[in-house]
Amino acid sequence: MFNYLEYIRESNFPHIWCAGCGDGIILKALIRAIDKLGMSRDESVMVSGIGCSSRTPGYMDINTLHTTHGRALPFATGVKLANPDLKVIVITGDGDATAIGGNHFIHAARRNIDLTVLLYNNYIYGMTGGQCSPMTPVGSKASTAQHGNLEPSFNTSGLAIAAGASFVARTDVYHVQQCEKFISKALQKKGFSLVEIMTPCPTAYGRRNKMANPVTMMEWLKDNMVPVAKYDKMTDQEREGKVSAGILCDIDKAEFTAEYDKLIKKVRTE
Amino acid sequence: MENDSSGQIRMMQGNQACAEGALAAGCRFFAGYPITPSSEIAEHLSVALPKLGGKFIQMEDEIAAMGAIIGASLAGMKSLTATSGPGFSLKQENIGYAGMAEVPCVVINVMRGGPSTGMPTLPAQMDVQQARWGSHGDRGVIVLVADSAQESYEQTIRAFNLAEKYMTPVILLLDEIVGHTTEKVIIPERSEYEIIDRKKPDLPPDKYLPYRETEDLIPVLATFGTGYKYNVTGLCHNETGFPTNDPAIIGAQIKRLTDKIIIHKKDIIRNRMVMLEDAEIAIFAYGSVARSARSALAKCREAGIKAGLFQPTVLWPFPEDDIREVAGRVKGFVVPEMNMGQMAREVERACRRDTPVHRLNRVDGQPITPGEIVDLIKGVV
Amino acid sequence: MERYEIRLSGSGGQGLILAGKILAEAAAIYEGLNAVQTQSYGPEARGGASKAEVVISDGEIEYPKAIELDLLLALTQESCLKYSSDLKKGGILIIDSSFVKELPKGDFRIYSAPINEIAVDKVGKAVVTNIVALGILTKISKVISEDSVKKAILARVPKGTEELNMKAFDEGFKAGEELLS
Numbered sequence: 071m072f073n074y075l076e077y078i079r080e081s082n083f084p085h086i087w088c089a090g091c092g093d094g095i096i097l098k099a100l101i102r103a104i105d106k107l108g109m110s111r112d113e114s115v116m117v118s119g120i121g122c123s124s125r126t127p128g129y130m131d132i133n134t135l136h137t138t139h140g141r142a143l144p145f146a147t148g149v150k151l152a153n154p155d156l157k158v159i160v161i162t163g164d165g166d167a168t169a170i171g172g173n174h175f176i177h178a179a180r181r182n183i184d185l186t187v188l189l190y191n192n193y194i195y196g197m198t199g200g201q202c203s204p205m206t207p208v209g210s211k212a213s214t215a216q217h218g219n220l221e222p223s224f225n226t227s228g229l230a231i232a233a234g235a236s237f238v239a240r241t242d243v244y245h246v247q248q249c250e251k252f253i254s255k256a257l258q259k260k261g262f263s264l265v266e267i268m269t270p271c272p273t274a275y276g277r278r279n280k281m282a283n284p285v286t287m288m289e290w291l292k293d294n295m296v297p298v299a300k301y302d303k304m305t306d307q308e309r310e311g312k313v314s315a316g317i318l319c320d321i322d323k324a325e326f327t328a329e330y331d332k333l334i335k336k337v338r339t340e
Numbered sequence: 341m342e343n344d345s346s347g348q349i350r351m352m353q354g355n356q357a358c359a360e361g362a363l364a365a366g367c368r369f370f371a372g373y374p375i376t377p378s379s380e381i382a383e384h385l386s387v388a389l390p391k392l393g394g395k396f397i398q399m400e401d402e403i404a405a406m407g408a409i410i411g412a413s414l415a416g417m418k419s420l421t422a423t424s425g426p427g428f429s430l431k432q433e434n435i436g437y438a439g440m441a442e443v444p445c446v447v448i449n450v451m452r453g454g455p456s457t458g459m460p461t462l463p464a465q466m467d468v469q470q471a472r473w474g475s476h477g478d479r480g481v482i483v484l485v486a487d488s489a490q491e492s493y494e495q496t497i498r499a500f501n502l503a504e505k506y507m508t509p510v511i512l513l514l515d516e517i518v519g520h521t522t523e524k525v526i527i528p529e530r531s532e533y534e535i536i537d538r539k540k541p542d543l544p545p546d547k548y549l550p551y552r553e554t555e556d557l558i559p560v561l562a563t564f565g566t567g568y569k570y571n572v573t574g575l576c577h578n579e580t581g582f583p584t585n586d587p588a589i590i591g592a593q594i595k596r597l598t599d600k601i602i603i604h605k606k607d608i609i610r611n612r613m614v615m616l617e618d619a620e621i622a623i624f625a626y627g628s629v630a631r632s633a634r635s636a637l638a639k640c641r642e643a644g645i646k647a648g649l650f651q652p653t654v655l656w657p658f659p660e661d662d663i664r665e666v667a668g669r670v671k672g673f674v675v676p677e678m679n680m681g682q683m684a685r686e687v688e689r690a691c692r693r694d695t696p697v698h699r700l701n702r703v704d705g706q707p708i709t710p711g712e713i714v715d716l717i718k719g720v721v
Numbered sequence: 722m723e724r725y726e727i728r729l730s731g732s733g734g735q736g737l738i739l740a741g742k743i744l745a746e747a748a749a750i751y752e753g754l755n756a757v758q759t760q761s762y763g764p765e766a767r768g769g770a771s772k773a774e775v776v777i778s779d780g781e782i783e784y785p786k787a788i789e790l791d792l793l794l795a796l797t798q799e800s801c802l803k804y805s806s807d808l809k810k811g812g813i814l815i816i817d818s819s820f821v822k823e824l825p826k827g828d829f830r831i832y833s834a835p836i837n838e839i840a841v842d843k844v845g846k847a848v849v850t851n852i853v854a855l856g857i858l859t860k861i862s863k864v865i866s867e868d869s870v871k872k873a874i875l876a877r878v879p880k881g882t883e884e885l886n887m888k889a890f891d892e893g894f895k896a897g898e899e900l901l902s
Contacts, residue, residue: 082582112567128571128582133564135414136573138437144404148411149564151395152369156565177400330395337390351746461762521785522742522758524749634783710784
């Protein structure tokens, strides 16, 4: 059996996540991916914002930077640009990345700076008690959308692609091997890489939306995450309630810190 | 040194002098966002930093710029951002973060008139209390102020030294007049000023505690990537850097954030005293207004009025004891400021009502002239 | 030399702030005097009222702004009317005759030349209006030597424009000579 203990800060357990939360599954997938890639944890930094997802770094034995709400990407940009030899992983949630941190999300992708971003999408603000986020589906209930959410949600992965990311994939915690595989690919990509990971929040989202049982939420992921190739061929009607999963973008292009190093060389020889 | 220009006499703006001072202090990272009247600092560093192997980045907003310099500092680079009024407001949350997590960095605020968009191109000194209390929560802060291009250069170096020594964000305030006044700067020889670098851990990684309580109350934060894997957070934390809910630890931590500045205030505070020995009236002035005050001083002395100048070069921690001492031997203080009396309140508090404090306030974007100060002093005397 | 105060005024985009910097550098670097240059401008980069001030002295310059002007350059009617009252008794007012039609009254000497026209017609570029003005100002004020101002111009202007700017200065200087003769 895989020994996770080597990678965690055992003294910080038990973790704060609720029973049925998917965040621990992502933590384990990330640990396995890091292990298989043989990454140096001394030379890696995990940066997070605020929210349940953003507590992930605290459990990992690695350099960790738990920042302010929505601002993980600017802090991570500073770390990476100051020392491009560091591998920088950003952990964020749907509220953190697409609401308060939405502008940073767009611009980090536009710059194509070499950051690996794991965006835990649970459709809700879990830590603060179930308020709606920019990812809450229309009609879903939240503590600040008790009559049902009116606002359309972001296509977060699409946003990252449009803004200029190098690698974008969507997966979920039920399909855990795919999740690990995509994290691994993202870690290996030079450039802004995003893995949007659908993860259940039975406590804050499920209870208000007829999925209080964690198993129901897992089954929802099993039944509604559709491989992107199949999703692309579906009619709008068939797509109702479904979410596409797979690698949505994987391209090679100029990466910001590498370009900056070239600039330094150029101006120093002038 | 590649940018060695020491000993030279150069004409430069206060803003450019800040940029040059930062480079001399060893700053190699700047993140910013365009805002008048501070943009020349960014513009200058965008040219100079890559030539020294440093990094300049224009971020998507003021908040991001503040976050980026904290990240860069933790990755080992001396880091700077520069802004003005509205941008300074936007940065406050992350300035508080740097205070809480004890990450050294420097924030220059070239003050313009406000509130809100206010007077983008006109001078003011309206952010002196914001510099102290702008972030939520309670902690000690270090705020420096400069009155000329020469002092902008020197105070920027000092800001970095204090940030690295006390592991805290340090704020340097200029006003628009100082930022945009072009004048002589004598670039000091390297031997004429000190450069302080943050301490490195002296324990191996398995014994290292980033926020261990030390006698000087200053933590030792390792640079990311040097083998010390630790946690940095804006939450209340214990000596390991991990969040805690223990009231005893929380109370001690927050108290320490104030105490670490207060117990070192003698090392931090520096005042310039001009003709105060025999003075009957003391002018308390800082930034560009101190220049008006020095002109006023000469005119007062010519008229036979014994005036002196108390010019703080550090606004926070406030030089309360020194004011108190001067208050004991003068008949009154005159406090000219380009705000509604933000520091006059502090002078009054330090005088404890024993010595009268006369205010002179201008909030119309125009400088306070020497003549206005002289007139007030004549009225008082 | 006691404190000598110069204000260059007009509208944004006329290069007055650069002209102010050149004057200050000419005084401080090439003449060994003290000089400070300050500026005041509106929020817009072009148009709007603009002024640059230079204070020159052989002693310390504490207050950096001009209070009682020894010399005022006014390139627009608005700036001329707005600032001429700040001139000290016997001060110098230099105006661009193409734009300043209404002359202010006061105890000062007025020198009027078509500064912008000289830049356009004799030098060939409106963009050097500020340098033409520097030429006139240098000749009339005699505060800083011709040589020092020229050196300061050459140190400031973009590469490849040296000749153009020297011509602009010389044309201004010539116009100044005519005004004095």
